[in-house]
Amino acid sequence: MKLGEWQMAGNLGAAETSGAGRPLAIEARGLVKRFDGFTAVDGVDIAVPEGAIYGILGPNGAGKTTTLRMLLGIIDPDEGLRRVLGHDRPHEISHAIGYLPEERGLYPAMKTYEAIGFLGALRGLPLAEGQRRGKALLEEHGLGYAIERQIRQLSKGMAQQVQLLGTLVHEPRLVVFDEPFSGLDALNQGKLERMIRALAAKGTTVIFSTHVIAHAERLCDDVAIIAGGKVPFAGPVDVARDRIRPQVRLETRASDGPWRAALPADVRHEGAFWFFSLPESGIEPLLRALIEGEAGILSLSIERAGLHDAFVAIAGEAAARALEEGNGEEGR
Template sequence: MKIELGEWPVSGNAEGLAGTELAIEARGLVKRFDGFTAVDGVDISVPKGSIYGILGPNGAGKTTTLRMLLGIIDPDEGYRRVLGHERPTEVARRIGYLPEERGLYPAMKAYEAIGFLAALRGVPLKEGRRRGRELLEEHGLGYAADRQIRQMSKGMAQQVQLLGTLVHQPDLVVFDEPFSGLDALNQGKLERMIRALAERGTTVIFSTHVIAHAERLCDQVAIIAGGKVPFAGPVDVARDRLRPQVRLETRAQDGPWRAVLPADARHEGAFWYFTLPEIGVEPLLRALIEGDAGILSLSIERAGLHDAFVAIAGEAAARALEESAGETR
């Protein structure tokens, strides 16, 4: 008999932030453009040192939300506090920002471009260029330090701009769709970089329409659809909105044990599939054993973030998310 419990659900507290020092706090953010409400009452709390994802389809309001948090645009309603300041521009030098629309001067060499971005954040130009060479070497691009941006592939230029976002050693890093345009290898490198930043105590917030990145990286997420945030909190809490699913294989095809299976149990091939009952796994196992079901295997799988997204944001938002991901493949 094989029994796999997999990831067992843990109880979570969606509020769970009492006493936590926040890098970003926003309440009731609203932004309208020509009568259209792009962001409608967004609340976000980002703990210091965490990796926080804003997950939603294209057009959901992710970029507008990030720009309000950074002070690039002001909200029509609500307030935000970033690194303890109500005016985010006052702490701009402590923030690294990679916008969705990338842009570097094509005639600049790679190390010069990084040095220039560092200078915009208060680092002396000579020091910024030195750091630029150092970062390029550290990330396997040392051979391209003296290459002009126009001579680089799109992916390589994107990596240069990414390093320029980090060169001034910010306390808070904000990425807008950072994985777009990167191949699988460079996406993996970026994921490792984001984890390394968090391990050093840097707060990272990024927007994405790809659930896999959010699920692998994020401590917390804000699910956004139609300018609203129906959920913001720990990934575990989002997943625990749904009961775990059970896959059961038995030797016996029928018997008194069938009575203990939940109403949603369905038989497909050699397996039974159903939602884990509220009573838990132990009474279920006991009933199966006493009923001579002959358990061959039993596995319990926690709901994934995709299923949680569907449950929280709805089928239409989930379809839009999948379409957004398809557009960038």
Template structure:
């Protein structure tokens, strides 16, 4: 029999303190968890969409769930929100074991956008706030304020059907935030936005975290996760092979050294690592565990004639390939971005 939601067998003591849970997860003690999930499983007609997902999202962070379409990102977010229940596993959201108990403190932008076409922008934002318990009068006031702040004041009294798709998406994003949530969950939020508005959304996410909110978003675009995230969960095939700081993911691959020498022969060549690859006067190899200093001493003593040397740390894309595998990486690359919506 599967363990059910809240079963302490999956997590130890479900009432364990944030300090103890963070210690187990290797997280700083001074950051309580906004989201904790252990062993989440979801099946649909015999297909396992999510298979034992664990997440620990520190409060006040920007956290990315990175993976190709079909990897289980949306299903995971919907389980965290309580839109669907896991078949087994445990979740705690903003300290509550029942997501609906804290729904008023959560903002959610689903992957499938939806606004009433006949509503005016102001009313649409106020309506979305009302769904989270914000009085309509206050929602309208905040809607006007948000639209002005984000350069959309001229659209306040326009119907949604009169807006471009990109503008309508911005209105829905503002509706996600109008009730000033402590936790904001975006599912593929950059889809359909042009480069300018993608940059504005990134800045908005950073601002939310700086103001103390927790931001979690799913994406199949590695660049967004690398620029924005304190931590990421890499998901592939319904499993999470890695969850933690971006730097820790990148450290899975040794930094790469690019060395240019005047000399091509000499006793100094014995000091180069076994994985060295030569390209004319350039030498490429992984940074040795001992660091670069012993090698530099050998090169200088052997009169290699160093012309240039650079050390490049692995990017999140390379880390994704190493962690999730070539097939998942190809699936990411095959997902061509949508044309910007005007």
């Protein structure tokens, strides 16, 4: 559907809600973007409830940044529909949105609080108020000692924190982070995770892109998995993980006996342990067979699949390898 067809089809209803019954902060349908004949984004559908923490997960080059820029109105899709905070033209409500781009950039001669105030002014906040809030934010986040420092005097990580505070200084209803954890050390990544949770606790909608699965698994209510410009999955993290059956690890005293016939077909034996997928019938019938067959259960644990395993199952091995390669490049 072309953008021009939206009015003909009828605007997306403001009362539309997610599965949890919350209104949608962002809805996109069939987004397509081409550059010089190359399709960077190919039919993306996304729905982000208000107050959610939503992750767009995929390797570098998957189309994450292009998708975010279309959602924000920085670029227009060639096809598809989008609505942000109830508006068809996201750039017209930029005062309600905070955006941290992947490409960081601050004026090096500005002092930290001036840079924060300047970024707030770009979103409609009076400059003096933005600078006042900037000083308060720097103090609140342990950077009070750097209030009078110029950006050029900061480390890369500190400058990134200043730009992050500039993204939030105007108290937006929606915050969009593009690879926000890139370049941060482990300590500051933890601080950012806590900040994201605090924003959501206040009702702010947070959407961020990442190629690091651990951040999405710890933070997100819902994720969109993107690979090759397509979204093969968008929904709750738990639903993604449930694409793979839980795995059972069993340790027995006996190494053989009639009980072995009860083990699933995918069982493998490694050392003292048996590994297999949880049977569809559940663990109880298997436990009964093990006990009656005198297997001698020494230990038994059931592990639910992680988001990484779900990503591999949904997006494929090639996308998973690209994701790992991106993680390795960031670590170097």
